[in-house]
Amino acid sequence: MSQFPALIITVPLLAALLIAAADRLNPRLCFPMAVAALAVSLFSSTGLLFLVLKNTVVQYRLGGWAPPFGIEYRVDHLNAIILVLISAVAFLNLLASKKKVEQDFPGKVGAFYALYVLFATGLAGIVVTGDAFNLYVLLEVTALTGYAMIGMGKGHAPLASLNYVFMGTIGASFYLLGIGYLYLTTGSLNMADLATLLPQIYDSKVVLFAFLFCLIGLFIKMAFFPMHAWLPNAYSYSPSAASGLIAPLTTKVMIYVMIRIALYVFTPTFSFANLTINAVLVWLAVVAIVVASVLALAQRSLTRMLSYIIIAEVGYMVGGFWLGNKAGMTGAILHIINDAAMTLCLFLAVGNILFMIKDDKFADLKGIIRKMPFSMAAFIVGALSIIGVPPTCGFFSKWYLIKAGLAADHYGFVAALLFSSLVNVILFFRIIEIGYFEPVSGPESPHHHGKTKNPVMEAPLGMLIPLAISAVMLVVLGLYTSTIVTHVIRFAIPSG
Amino acid sequence: MDEIISFVVSKYNYWAFIILMMIGLYAMIAKKNLVKKIIGMSIFQTAIILFYVSSGAKKNATLPIIEHGHGETPHPILAVDYINPLPHVLMLTAIVVSVATLGVALALAIRVYHQYGTLEEDEIHSQINGK
Numbered sequence: 001m002s003q004f005p006a007l008i009i010t011v012p013l014l015a016a017l018l019i020a021a022a023d024r025l026n027p028r029l030c031f032p033m034a035v036a037a038l039a040v041s042l043f044s045s046t047g048l049l050f051l052v053l054k055n056t057v058v059q060y061r062l063g064g065w066a067p068p069f070g071i072e073y074r075v076d077h078l079n080a081i082i083l084v085l086i087s088a089v090a091f092l093n094l095l096a097s098k099k100k101v102e103q104d105f106p107g108k109v110g111a112f113y114a115l116y117v118l119f120a121t122g123l124a125g126i127v128v129t130g131d132a133f134n135l136y137v138l139l140e141v142t143a144l145t146g147y148a149m150i151g152m153g154k155g156h157a158p159l160a161s162l163n164y165v166f167m168g169t170i171g172a173s174f175y176l177l178g179i180g181y182l183y184l185t186t187g188s189l190n191m192a193d194l195a196t197l198l199p200q201i202y203d204s205k206v207v208l209f210a211f212l213f214c215l216i217g218l219f220i221k222m223a224f225f226p227m228h229a230w231l232p233n234a235y236s237y238s239p240s241a242a243s244g245l246i247a248p249l250t251t252k253v254m255i256y257v258m259i260r261i262a263l264y265v266f267t268p269t270f271s272f273a274n275l276t277i278n279a280v281l282v283w284l285a286v287v288a289i290v291v292a293s294v295l296a297l298a299q300r301s302l303t304r305m306l307s308y309i310i311i312a313e314v315g316y317m318v319g320g321f322w323l324g325n326k327a328g329m330t331g332a333i334l335h336i337i338n339d340a341a342m343t344l345c346l347f348l349a350v351g352n353i354l355f356m357i358k359d360d361k362f363a364d365l366k367g368i369i370r371k372m373p374f375s376m377a378a379f380i381v382g383a384l385s386i387i388g389v390p391p392t393c394g395f396f397s398k399w400y401l402i403k404a405g406l407a408a409d410h411y412g413f414v415a416a417l418l419f420s421s422l423v424n425v426i427l428f429f430r431i432i433e434i435g436y437f438e439p440v441s442g443p444e445s446p447h448h449h450g451k452t453k454n455p456v457m458e459a460p461l462g463m464l465i466p467l468a469i470s471a472v473m474l475v476v477l478g479l480y481t482s483t484i485v486t487h488v489i490r491f492a493i494p495s496g
Numbered sequence: 497m498d499e500i501i502s503f504v505v506s507k508y509n510y511w512a513f514i515i516l517m518m519i520g521l522y523a524m525i526a527k528k529n530l531v532k533k534i535i536g537m538s539i540f541q542t543a544i545i546l547f548y549v550s551s552g553a554k555k556n557a558t559l560p561i562i563e564h565g566h567g568e569t570p571h572p573i574l575a576v577d578y579i580n581p582l583p584h585v586l587m588l589t590a591i592v593v594s595v596a597t598l599g600v601a602l603a604l605a606i607r608v609y610h611q612y613g614t615l616e617e618d619e620i621h622s623q624i625n626g627k
Contacts, residue, residue, distance in 0.1 A: 136590075144597060147600050147604070158611060159620060162530060162604040162605060162608060165604065170524065173541055173544050176590065177544055180544070180548055
């Protein structure tokens with residue numbers, strides 16, 4: 001029980017090494033080992049969430065060193081729920097990935113699973129740690145494994161990954177520089193310690209620049225609008241087994257880090273009242289949402305379209321958070337959870353399509369709903385959630401965000417949200433139209449002998465079940481929104 | 497004028513790191529050759545390492561190893577006499593990270609070269625668009 005925070009990190013970390021070693025003995029061992037490691041991670045994070053619900057904050061001292069000097073893992077309401085989210089998404093996508101990995105990387109299965117588990121470890125570490133420098137190291141663990149997984153993809157993947165390396169390194173280095181400024185002025189790297197030391201020197205310019213450097217670094221990493229150019233290529237060329245992990249989680253975890261730094265390393269009064277950059281950031285978010293939605297309309301393949309939708313969703317969360325009122329922060333945190341769930345559902349569905357059809361250009365999707373009815377049914381649930389149709393979870397977080405925009409009298413943000421919802425309607429109904437009404441073309445098309453039209457070629461069951469779970473989760477998360485908000489998120493936001 | 501000069505000279509370590517950082521950033525943005533970009537990235541990261549390391553230095557201070565053993569009487573330990581080791585230790589980790597980044601970047605560059613037969617960005621783009 002008391003070792004949960006350490007187990008989340010150490011078990012998958014060691015497992016990643018063992019998986020790489022086991023690959024030499026018998027590649028078949030790799031998948032069960034990865035599943036077992038992430039299952040332990042999921043179990044521990046769920047246990048931690050229940051502990052946090054009872055005791056508010058769980059602190060774990062690595063090696064028994066007391067906090068300002070040693071590294072501390074600190075779990076409160078904000079990161080407990082995000083830990084569960086990360087381990088659940090990583091676990092579900094792993095279950096779905098077995099066949100895809102065997103198809104995509106024959107002979108490299110062990111390497112892929114080792115990277116996969118290491119990536120999940122890094123993300124969980126970023127969320128669980130209470131030390132600002134430790135966060136940088138785990139940020140780079142995540143980033144490096146992410147570059148490697150994306151680089152394993154087909155087509156222009158190596159080039160896309162290399163561009164991501166450049167942008168990601170600039171982002172992480174800016175964060176490191178910001179942390180360096182904080183260390184020079186306070187002599188501490190522990191987040192809780194920084195929060196008590198910083199208020200006395202808030203008028204120092206060094207502290208101001210530390211904050212801005214951290215923020216800019218994170219904006220690059222989360223692909224916030226002017227710094228988003230690396231994302232579409234990196235995500236659309238990445239192998240589908242990896243994009244189901246990277247796409248739902250990376251940007252969301254970076255938004256969590258932004259919230260953590262703005263609220264718990266600096267105080268809300270500094271981040272919002274002293275700085276007055278929040279108005280600029282909300283308008284940037286408005287531009288992000290509108291531009292990304294329009295660019296999504298111009299795409300001709302599914303993953304690229306989804307990549308631009310992710311950029312728009314980053315705008316939702318950044319904008320909602322920097323509106324600065326309670327509803328906005330609730331909406332932003334709730335949307336981290338919901339957006340990760342719906343992106344997972346969509347990317348799993350696209351993964352199934354890629355597995356069966358080998359391509360996701362719109363031209364290849366003709367008749368797809370008849371061909372793969374179950375995968376597409378889940379895809380449509382995910383699409384409805386992105387659009388924001390009531391029983392699914394996407395509606396509720398969008399509702400909070402719109403309420404926050406109205407409460408702050410920020411009609412530009414409200415208009416951007418509504419505009420993006422309308423664009424999403426067009427985007428997804430276009431897919432449904434292509435998939436349902438247009439006749440099947442291509443080599444399988446039955447234009448001779450008058451054989452049965454549109455044979456069903458659904459993805460294997462092992463890929464359908466995780467997809468079905470993720471689709472059901474969208475509705476379950478939607479129905480339990482009020483529980484999540486009153487029991488978890490309400491405590492994650494500092495009063496005032 | 498004297499004030500400006502003394503301001504520049506007294507903080508020379510910061511100027512060095514800023515100049516190095518800008519050289520690295522310039523190479524990453526403006527150079528067309530992928531390996532030159534990778535070199536720029538390396539310079540950029542090294543500049544930040546230099547910033548941390550120089551921040552630990554003190555005048556008239558020595559290595560943070562406490563010398564009293566073998567029967568010597570213990571004497572009071574003053575932080576002023578020792579340079580701050582923590583930034584150096586942090587940078588050991590950061591150096592490992594930057595070496596790993598360099599390795600991944602070079603590995604990707606090799607794959608890019610095998611795929612397109614060149615490392616010049618504009619030639620690669622004309623190949624991609626020409627297809």
